[in-house]
Amino acid sequence: MSKVIIIGAGPAGLSAAITIAENGLNVLVIDEYMKPGGRLLGQLYEEPNGNWWNGIKESQNLFDKAVSTGVEIKLQTPVSNIEESNGIWNVYTEDEVYTTSHLLLATGAAEAPLPIPGWTLPGVMSVGAAQVMTNVHRVKPGERGVIVGVNVLSSAIAMELKLAGIDVAAITLPKMNMVTKESGNPLDVMNSLLHVSHMAPSAFVKMGSKLMKNDFLKRMGITFFPKNGVKMWDIPIMLRKAVVEIYGESQVEGVTIATISPSGDIIPGTEENIAADFVCIAGGLYPLAELAAVAGCPFYHVEELGGYVPLHNERMETVLEGLYVAGNITGIEGAKVAISQGVTAGLAIVNSTDGGKQEAKLNDSIKAIEETRNKAYIQFHPDVKAGKQKLQNYWNEHWKAVVSQ
Amino acid sequence: MTRRIIHHPVLDRIDETDTVSFTFDNKKYKALRDESLAAALLANGIRTLRHHEEFGTPRGIYCNIGHCFECRVTVDGVQGVRACLTPIQEGMDVTSGDKLLTSVRDWRANNE
Incomplete structure (x- = not known):
């Protein structure tokens, strides 16, 4: 049997590789980045038990374990295409076809942009870019930043920037337009923030989340939300102000916000400027699934999973023979x-080669x-489980339709 | 190199002694061995990596992990190289991109 190929050396890919090699x-494993770990590399937060989740260490542990179990890892190798012919998958890279x-x-996953005027200026970057610069490369994205987009990822990264001694002037919303939609609507943002309120050191947010179970109270919450925001890790989170424009001559000099x-x-008339030398755009994550698309997987849009997801079952099998998925390509978590999904995908692959001996483990x-x-x-x-159920239903419908044809 | 975060309250201290030199638009700079070209440029205070091919407006890094291609530069004569995915090497010759002739656009402006 040929070598199993995994595209992506993040937590899912590495844990699958370890599972398969152990069997x-x-x-x-192929990855285009220069270090193994994927998005895990940048992560850094304190868990409720007081331990730090250090993405660099976690990535190193996974990498070391993979290498010691005999996994071959090719970094700096972008995959441009995958193609099936006669039951064999061809994986195209610049140097070789595997x-x-x-x-x-x-x-x-990839980060969704929030295009707002001035967003192409040098110094404007995705919030994940600032995270990687700070935690992985240890270069400050700037001295003083503004984060546009209030969500789980942006609040976590704001705290990481503070830890590294970088000033975050504010976390605020983008001005609403066709593209920014929900991320520019205070009520929708408040709704999503209620689900991370357990992370908030601010009593206002914690208390507020308990009170705001119904729509009327949420609307009241927004109405009475302090104009200058509530502070989380000393950073004002502004739900009553939005960034209208990022300004600067040849690079970022600041943002214009308005109530x-x-x-x-x-x-109108409430515009004011905040000086900053960098701006982070936080539009949220979506599954990075182009390769599944060129392969011909059916896709479904599942809001709870963060966007379009290739159809797959709980064994991480797609509808295409020999093609599996794991990690954020299956939904943002x-x-x-x-890591758990990687184990399942790995076992599913082993199971299909040894006549089903892994059923119990799987x-x-x-x-x-x-x-x-x-x-x-x-x-x-918050409803990721409902999203997973939807996908399972699509899977069942798909095979019913195939059988009836 | 004051833009570097040498000490961090949670993460390990970084080693800033092992350096290499490279050029960007014919000027010489220092970088830490094996860091990304994007990080090396930012640590040297360089934010504009190129000018847009059509509009000539300045561009820098955006996603920092290879997805967006905003940080494309020319490395040792090879065009379209993503600075964020390229480990710096001793003696690397890096150049930014400039505005190009866009005759198609001119043609439209004159014929609409």
Whole structure:
């Protein structure tokens, strides 16, 4: 049997590789980045038990374990295309075309942009870019920043910037337009923030989240939300102001913000400038799934999973023979869930090569994903389980339709 | 190199002694061995990596992990190289991109 190929050396890809190698199969992991770990590399937060989740150490541990179990890892190798012919998957890279009967896509997630005037100026970057510069490369993205977009990722990264001694002047909303939609609407943002309120050191947010179970109270909450925001880690979170424009001659010099109504409309005449030398755009994550698309996987848009997701089942199998998925390509969740999914994908691949000897382990691993999900400290979408159920229903419908044809 | 975060309250201290030199638009700079070209440029205070091919407006890094291609530069004569995915090497010759002739656009402006 040929070498299993995994695209993506993040938490899902590496944990799948370890699982497969431990079962005696050869594995090649390909990733275009210069370090293994994927998005896990940048993560840094304190868990409720007081331990720090250090993405660099976690990535190193996974990498070391993979290498010691005999996994081959090729970094700095972008994959431009995948193609199936006669039951064999061809994986195209710049130097070589690799072939395999079992291909796992663990390509992770990308950040959605929030195009606002001035966003192409040097010094404007995605919030994930600032995270990687700060924690992985240890270069300050700037001295004083403004984060545009209020969500789980941006609040976590704001805290990481503070830790590294970088001043964050404010976290605020983008001005509402066709593209920014929900992320510019204070009510929608408040709704999503209620689900991370357990992370908030601010009593206002914690208390508020308990009170705001119904729509009327939420609207009241927005109306009475202090104009200058509430402070989280000493950073003002502004839900009543929005960035109208990022300004600067040849690079970022600051942002213009204005007061907005509870429904997100700008109140004219309230514009003011905040000086900053960098701006982070936080539009949220979506599954990075182009390779599944060129392969011909059916896709479904599942809001709870963060966007378009290639159809797959709980064993991480796609509808295409020999093609598997794991990690954020299957929906936006934390690294621990991705690691669990990697184990399942790995076992599913082994199971298909040894005549089904892994059935019991495979079922246990599927339960383990569920347990990891239940215990997750950071949840990107509160209804991720409902999203997973929707996808399972699409899967069942797909095979019913195939049988009836 | 004051832009570097040498000490961090949680993460390990970084080693800033192992350096290499490279050029960007014919000027010489120092970088830490094996860091990304994007990080090396930012640590040297360089934010503009190129000018847009059509509009000539300045551009810098955006996603920092290879997705957006905003940080494309020319490295040792090879065009379109993503600075964020390129480990710096001793003696690397890096140049930014400039505005190009866009005759198609001119043609439209004159014929609409």
